[in-house]
Amino acid sequence: MLEKTTRMNYLFDFYQSLLTPKQRSYMSFYYLDDFSLGEIAEEFEVSRQAVFDNIKRTENMLEEYEEKLLLFQKFKERTKILNALRDNLGTDELSMKILPFIDALEKLD
Amino acid sequence: MLEKTTRMNYLFDFYQSLLTPKQRSYMSFYYLDDFSLGEIAEEFEVSRQAVFDNIKRTENMLEEYEEKLLLFQKFKERTKILNALRDNLGTDELSMKILPFIDALEKLD
Numbered sequence: 544m545l546e547k548t549t550r551m552n553y554l555f556d557f558y559q560s561l562l563t564p565k566q567r568s569y570m571s572f573y574y575l576d577d578f579s580l581g582e583i584a585e586e587f588e589v590s591r592q593a594v595f596d597n598i599k600r601t602e603n604m605l606e607e608y609e610e611k612l613l614l615f616q617k618f619k620e621r622t623k624i625l626n627a628l629r630d631n632l633g634t635d636e637l638s639m640k641i642l643p644f645i646d647a648l649e650k651l652d
Numbered sequence: 653m654l655e656k657t658t659r660m661n662y663l664f665d666f667y668q669s670l671l672t673p674k675q676r677s678y679m680s681f682y683y684l685d686d687f688s689l690g691e692i693a694e695e696f697e698v699s700r701q702a703v704f705d706n707i708k709r710t711e712n713m714l715e716e717y718e719e720k721l722l723l724f725q726k727f728k729e730r731t732k733i734l735n736a737l738r739d740n741l742g743t744d745e746l747s748m749k750i751l752p753f754i755d756a757l758e759k760l761d
């Protein structure tokens with residue numbers, strides 16, 4: 544369950560620009576702010592079921608986008624490579640010159 | 653015009669998985685295989701105008717996806733950083749150890 548939450552947080556981060564404002568609101572209350580379905584329902588004056596259905600549909604959409612664009616998967620692979628690259632650096636001059644580039648690549652994600 | 657073709661080729665490359673099969677076909681005949689609108693119209697037995705409208709709509713969709721996800725822009729920034737990183741390497745041991753990581757990062761894009 545925690546794993547699913549982490550995954551949804553990432554997928555939401557990568558694809559939220561493709562969602563509607565309502566989808567974005569529900570998802571962000573549920574996954575980022577950890578509100579319950581009931582609390583979100585109250586906040587938006589809709590039924591708990593409506594919130595549940597909307598979030599389920601949005602989760603499926605996010606998974607479909609990931610299947611097509613692989614942004615999360617590529618992010619994980621890139622992070623792994625950048626960490627391995629960093630592990631090879633020392634305190635020599637070349638390492639010091641290379642570090643800012645690695646930082647810049649990480650900031651792009 | 654050449655610049656637009658190059659840009660569309662990249663956008664198509666990044667976002668084609670989000671298009672319908674028909675949109676993908678038209679775009680790939682037009683931008684990758686350099687068919688004319690008339691040739692595509694003949695191939696699919698539709699009017700030249702229909703092909704034109706479909707391609708225009710698809711181009712707009714690709715630009716909207718780019719506005720939201722910035723995959724092409726980030727690709728260009730990543731390429732610039734990786735090239736600068738590569739320029740700093742020599743023939744020393746550390747450089748030789750680092751090169752495969754840069755290659756791996758480039759292959760991910």
